[in-house]
Amino acid sequence: MTHCLDSAGLVQVPGQATVAVVGMPNTGKSTLFTQLTSAHAHIGNWPGLTVDLMQAELTLEGRSVQLVDLPGIYDLRGHSEDEAVVRRFLESTPVDLVVIILNASQIDRQLRLALQVQQLGLPALVLLNMADEARRFGVGIDLEALSGRLKLPVLLISAKYRQGLGQARHAITKALLAAASGPATSVQDLEANLAAADADLDAAMASILQAAVTFPAQWRDALTRRLDRWLLHPLLGLPIFFVVMALMFQAIYALGVPLQEALGALIDGFSLHVLTPALASWPPFLRAFVVDGLVLGIGTVSAFLPVIFLFFLAMGVVEDSGYLSRAAFLMDAFMERLGLDGRSFVLSLMGFGCNVPAILGTRVMRSSGLRLLSMLIIPFSLCSARLNVFLFMASVFFTPRQGALVIFGLYLLSFAAAIFTALLFKGRFASEEALVLELPPYRLPTVPQVLRRAWAEVRHFWFWARRFIVFGVVSIWLLNNLPFGVAPASAQSLSGQLGELLQPLLAPIGINPRLTVALVFGFIAKEIVLGGLAVIYGQTASSGGLGHALASEVSWVQAVSFMLFTLLYTPCLSTVAVIRTESKRLGFTVFSVLWSLILAWLVSFCFYQAAWLFGWR
Amino acid sequence: MVSALEVAPGLRHRLEALGIKPGQQVRVLRRGWWSGPIHLRVGMTELMLRRVDAAHVVVLEGDGSRVHP
Known part of the structure; x- marks a missing residue:
C-alpha cells in the first residue's frame, strides 16, 4: 500500500464523513470491512488511543467517506481493553454514522449491542451479516418489523458470499445524507447514558425479538453436531487433532521450502549477475557492503515471505472452519495448569513452523498477561530454520540412527523448555481473564477470503x-x-x-x-x-x-x-x-x-x- | 435454567453478552477430559467455559436442584 504505518498517522479531513464499524467478535466484521473497502485499508493512529485501528478512505456515490474498523466487542459497558478502546473512540471522535454489524443467526443475543448504540443517540445503521447461516439454522427475521422497532435502517447481507454489499453501500450513503443535518458529534457522558438504560435493556430486547424474529423449535445444525461427536471425542479428539496438524505442516513445508529456495536463488542470482557487475566501479568496501550486507539482509526477509503466506493460508482455513476453537477446547485442561490456555497451545504448535507468525497470532488473546506468557514460550518451538542447522550438524557428527535420536531429543527439549518456562513465570504473567470462547458452527472457508487475509498478514510482516x-x-x-x-x-x-x-x-x-x-x-x-x-x-x-x-x-x-x-x-x-x-x-x-x-x-x-x-x- | 451469576462485573458483562443471564435456559453438550472446559449451548450460541468460571454461574435443574460443573 502507498501509505502504511505512516508515523504522522491520521487525522480527520474536513468534508469527509467518518463512519465507525462496530460489532461483536465472530460476526464477520473484518471480512465485511475488507470487502467494502476492497482491502485498501491501512493502519491509523488515532489521538488518545494506544491501539492501531484499521481504516480506509472510500468514495460512496460521490461522497468521500472514511471507514474505521473498531475492535470487536461484546458489550459497550464491558471491561476488556477493546471495549474501553471503543468507548474512548466514541467519546473523543465525532462520527457521522455507526455501522453495527450483527450475526443474523445469533440475533437473540447480539441485538443488545445495537440497542446500546441506539441508546447513545448516534446515527446508526444495522447490517445483519451471515444471512446464509441464519437461513441454514432456520432463524426468520422480519426486516421491516425490526427496522420499525429499532427506528434504524436494517439490512440482511452475507459478506462471505458477497450478497447485499451494493445495498449496504447505498444504505450507508442514504443514512449519511439523513444524518447530514447536524454536525458530527462525539458522545458525551457515555457511561452514564448506558447505565441509565441498562435496566430496561433486556425487556426491550425481548419485546423486539418477539415481534420481529422467529427461532427454530430445534437446533438444526446436524453437521456440526456430528463432526463434534468425533472431533471433540474424549479419547480420539486429540489424536485426530495431531494428525491434522502434522498433515498441515507437511503441506506448508512441502510447498514453502522449494519456494523459499527458489526465491533465495533468484536473489542470489540477481546480486551475483546483475548487481555485482553493475557496481564494479564502486570501491570494494562499499560494494561488499551493498552486496553482502544490504542485499543479503533484504534477501533474508524476502525468503521468509512464501512460508509465512502459506502458513497464514493454512491458519485461515483452520480458523475460518471453526476447528481452531475446538483445538483450544481439547488442550485447555493441560494448558490451564501451565497458566496458559488452549489458544496458546495452538500457537506454540504453529511456532514449530516459524515463530514469527505464531507470535503475531497471539493477537487473538485479550489478557495481556496471557499474551506475554505465550510470547515468552513460543520462541522455544523448534522452527524449520533451526531444524536445518540440526540436520546438518547431526549428519556430520552422528550415524543416521544416532542423528535421528538427537533430533528427536531436541524436539522433546523444545517442549520441555516451553513447559518449564511457563511453570516458572506463570505467577508473573497471571491471566486475569476467564476463558469463555465461542465454538462457532463448522463453516466452509472461501478461497478469496483466506487468500486476502494471508496476503494482508504478509504485507504486515514485510x-x-x-x-x-x-x-x-x-x-x-x-x-x-x-x-x-x-x-x-x-x-x-x-x-x-x-x-x-x-x-x-x-x-x-x-x-x-x-x-x-x-x-x-x-x-x-x-x-x-x-x-x-x-x-x-x-x-x-x-x-x-x-x-x-x-x-x-x-x-x-x-x-x-x-x-x-x-x-x-x-x-x-x-x-x-x-x-x-x-x-x-x-x-x-x-x-x-x-x-x-x-x-x-x-x-x-x-x-x-x-x-x-x-x-x- | 440460569438462576444467578456470582461473578466479577467484568465476567458478568461478558457472560451476559454471550447470552448467559438469569432466566436463560442452558444445555451442557459435553465436559472436557481432565476437568477440562464445558461445552454449552445458550440460545443460538455454543460456548466453552472453564469449570472454575462455570462454578460461579448458579444453574438449576427443572426440579430446582443446583447443577454443579
Whole structure:
C-alpha cells in the first residue's frame, strides 16, 4: 500500500464523513470491512488511543467517506481493553454514522449491542451479516418489523458470499445524507447514558425479538453436531487433532521450502549477475557492503515471505472452519495448569513452523498477561530454520540412527523448555481473564477470503521486518569486516575479537571463538548459521568440505552443546522485532531475550560439564 | 435454567453478552477430559467455559436442584 504505518498517522479531513464499524467478535466484521473497502485499508493512529485501528478512505456515490474498523466487542459497558478502546473512540471522535454489524443467526443475543448504540443517540445503521447461516439454522427475521422497532435502517447481507454489499453501500450513503443535518458529534457522558438504560435493556430486547424474529423449535445444525461427536471425542479428539496438524505442516513445508529456495536463488542470482557487475566501479568496501550486507539482509526477509503466506493460508482455513476453537477446547485442561490456555497451545504448535507468525497470532488473546506468557514460550518451538542447522550438524557428527535420536531429543527439549518456562513465570504473567470462547458452527472457508487475509498478514510482516532485519544484517556484516583490510570474520575482525572476548563465558560450554561468531550470525536468523560457518571456515556446506573442517576441530560433545544453545537462545531478529511490536514493551522484549540466553547457557553448561565428568570427549 | 451469576462485573458483562443471564435456559453438550472446559449451548450460541468460571454461574435443574460443573 502507498501509505502504511505512516508515523504522522491520521487525522480527520474536513468534508469527509467518518463512519465507525462496530460489532461483536465472530460476526464477520473484518471480512465485511475488507470487502467494502476492497482491502485498501491501512493502519491509523488515532489521538488518545494506544491501539492501531484499521481504516480506509472510500468514495460512496460521490461522497468521500472514511471507514474505521473498531475492535470487536461484546458489550459497550464491558471491561476488556477493546471495549474501553471503543468507548474512548466514541467519546473523543465525532462520527457521522455507526455501522453495527450483527450475526443474523445469533440475533437473540447480539441485538443488545445495537440497542446500546441506539441508546447513545448516534446515527446508526444495522447490517445483519451471515444471512446464509441464519437461513441454514432456520432463524426468520422480519426486516421491516425490526427496522420499525429499532427506528434504524436494517439490512440482511452475507459478506462471505458477497450478497447485499451494493445495498449496504447505498444504505450507508442514504443514512449519511439523513444524518447530514447536524454536525458530527462525539458522545458525551457515555457511561452514564448506558447505565441509565441498562435496566430496561433486556425487556426491550425481548419485546423486539418477539415481534420481529422467529427461532427454530430445534437446533438444526446436524453437521456440526456430528463432526463434534468425533472431533471433540474424549479419547480420539486429540489424536485426530495431531494428525491434522502434522498433515498441515507437511503441506506448508512441502510447498514453502522449494519456494523459499527458489526465491533465495533468484536473489542470489540477481546480486551475483546483475548487481555485482553493475557496481564494479564502486570501491570494494562499499560494494561488499551493498552486496553482502544490504542485499543479503533484504534477501533474508524476502525468503521468509512464501512460508509465512502459506502458513497464514493454512491458519485461515483452520480458523475460518471453526476447528481452531475446538483445538483450544481439547488442550485447555493441560494448558490451564501451565497458566496458559488452549489458544496458546495452538500457537506454540504453529511456532514449530516459524515463530514469527505464531507470535503475531497471539493477537487473538485479550489478557495481556496471557499474551506475554505465550510470547515468552513460543520462541522455544523448534522452527524449520533451526531444524536445518540440526540436520546438518547431526549428519556430520552422528550415524543416521544416532542423528535421528538427537533430533528427536531436541524436539522433546523444545517442549520441555516451553513447559518449564511457563511453570516458572506463570505467577508473573497471571491471566486475569476467564476463558469463555465461542465454538462457532463448522463453516466452509472461501478461497478469496483466506487468500486476502494471508496476503494482508504478509504485507504486515514485510513492513516492520525489513528495517529491523536490514539493520541487523548490516551491523553483523560490519562486525565481520571492520577494521578496514582484515579478512572477513577472521580473528582480527571485530567479530573475531568478540569471539575471543566471549571465551570466558562460552568456553565452559564448549563453544570455541569460531563457533561463537556463528552464534552471533545466528542471532539475526538461524538461516545464516550454516552460511556463517562456511565463511568462517572458508568451506562450502554443500561440498562436504565444511563438515570435514568442523569435525576435525570440534568434538561431538561440543557439537551437541552448540545445538542445545542454538535451540534455546533467541531464534532470530524477526522474532525479537515481532515481540517488541506486539508486546509494545521494550522491557519485556529484553527480558525475553535474556531469559532465552540464560536458559540456553545453563542447559549447555550442564550438558557439557556432565559430559566431561563422564569422560566423553 | 440460569438462576444467578456470582461473578466479577467484568465476567458478568461478558457472560451476559454471550447470552448467559438469569432466566436463560442452558444445555451442557459435553465436559472436557481432565476437568477440562464445558461445552454449552445458550440460545443460538455454543460456548466453552472453564469449570472454575462455570462454578460461579448458579444453574438449576427443572426440579430446582443446583447443577454443579
